[in-house]
Amino acid sequence: MKTLGRILIILVVMALVMGITYAAVSASGSSGAPGVEPRFEEGGRPPFREGQFEGEGHEGREGGGWMFGLIKNVGIIAVLVTLIVLPKNARRKRKRTLAAG
Amino acid sequence: MSEIQSSSKKLTRVKLVVDLLIFFVFLIAMDPRSSGVAVHEWLATAALAALIIHLLLSWDWIAQISRRFMRRVNVQTRINYILNWLLFIDGSVMMLSGFMISEAVFPSLGIELPRNFAWRPLHDMTANLFLLLLGLHTALHWGWVVDTFKLSSIR
Numbered sequence: 335m336k337t338l339g340r341i342l343i344i345l346v347v348m349a350l351v352m353g354i355t356y357a358a359v360s361a362s363g364s365s366g367a368p369g370v371e372p373r374f375e376e377g378g379r380p381p382f383r384e385g386q387f388e389g390e391g392h393e394g395r396e397g398g399g400w401m402f403g404l405i406k407n408v409g410i411i412a413v414l415v416t417l418i419v420l421p422k423n424a425r426r427k428r429k430r431t432l433a434a435g
Numbered sequence: 436m437s438e439i440q441s442s443s444k445k446l447t448r449v450k451l452v453v454d455l456l457i458f459f460v461f462l463i464a465m466d467p468r469s470s471g472v473a474v475h476e477w478l479a480t481a482a483l484a485a486l487i488i489h490l491l492l493s494w495d496w497i498a499q500i501s502r503r504f505m506r507r508v509n510v511q512t513r514i515n516y517i518l519n520w521l522l523f524i525d526g527s528v529m530m531l532s533g534f535m536i537s538e539a540v541f542p543s544l545g546i547e548l549p550r551n552f553a554w555r556p557l558h559d560m561t562a563n564l565f566l567l568l569l570g571l572h573t574a575l576h577w578g579w580v581v582d583t584f585k586l587s588s589i590r
Contacts, residue, residue, distance in 0.1 A: 337491060344490050351527040359553045403466035407566055414570030419577045 444586065450492045451583045457485045461569065465562060473539040480540055483530065515575050522568045525561050532558035 460482050467475035490497065500508060500516045508516070534541060535554040541547070573580075 340491055340494055341487055344487055347523075348527045351524050352531040355528045355531055355557075359551055359557065362551075362553055401469060403468050404462060407462055407465055410566055411570040411573055414567070415574040415577055418571070418574035 446492070447583055448587050451580070451587065453485065453488055453492060454580075457482065457489055458569075458573070460485065465566060476533065476537055476539040479530065479533055486526065511575070518568065518571055518575065522565070522572055525565050525568055529558060529561035529565050532561060 460478055463470050464475050464478040464482060470478070497519075500512060504513070504516060532554045535548055535551065536558055537548070
């Protein structure tokens with residue numbers, strides 16, 4: 335029962351965030367009729383198709399290796415972890431050395 | 436070892452396994468070029484359940500910090516808490532925008548959603564931000580990950 339209540343809280347908060355976003359995007363007023371594919375001349379972007387790269391423009395990635403995006407994402411996370419964890423560990427080590435000496 | 440210690444160790448291990456699973460699922464889902472749109476969408480939808488499990492396993496910490504947030508909480512915990520909220524909000528917006536431009540999950544269920552040109556750029560933007568926040572989240576919990584790995588390997 336407790337777990338169910340917690341799940342409900344999570345879902346309600348999520349629905350709240352989604353609802354606010356939906357209202358904000360709808361209010362921006364660039365919607366079209368259901369089932370109508372946006373045309374490029376109208377300022378829309380082409381619908382996503384398999385084999386395309388999401389997020390940074392869909393051009394110029396042919397033959398770039400299908401694992402590129404995956405490796406790039408791991409790389410970004412690894413860089414962030416290294417940038418934060420290494421100085422933190424060094425600071426901790428220095429503190430320990432100072433305390434010992 | 437007492438029963439409480441043993442069950443706490445077990446829970447920590449479960450948490451690590453769930454977290455690793457979510458991490459790898461997100462890595463695969465976040466690159467639709469590698470996985471394909473259908474896998475991208477279904478994995479991301481399934482990740483919602485995994486995310487709920489992740490939050491349930493961390494519920495005590497969330498509840499504790501939520502209660503103490505306005506009072507005495509150290510800086511790192513405060514940053515961590517705010518970052519987690521940002522991750523949750525960004526993840527929710529990313530999921531919603533993903534649903535709105537769905538080409539596999541919703542059409543296969545026979546659901547047609549209203550088109551809006553704003554959803555795709557919003558989805559791209561929130562996905563990029565999510566990756567950044569996920570990196571920060573991982574970095575802030577790196578000590579816990581390493582400790583739990585060590586704990587699991589000692590047995």
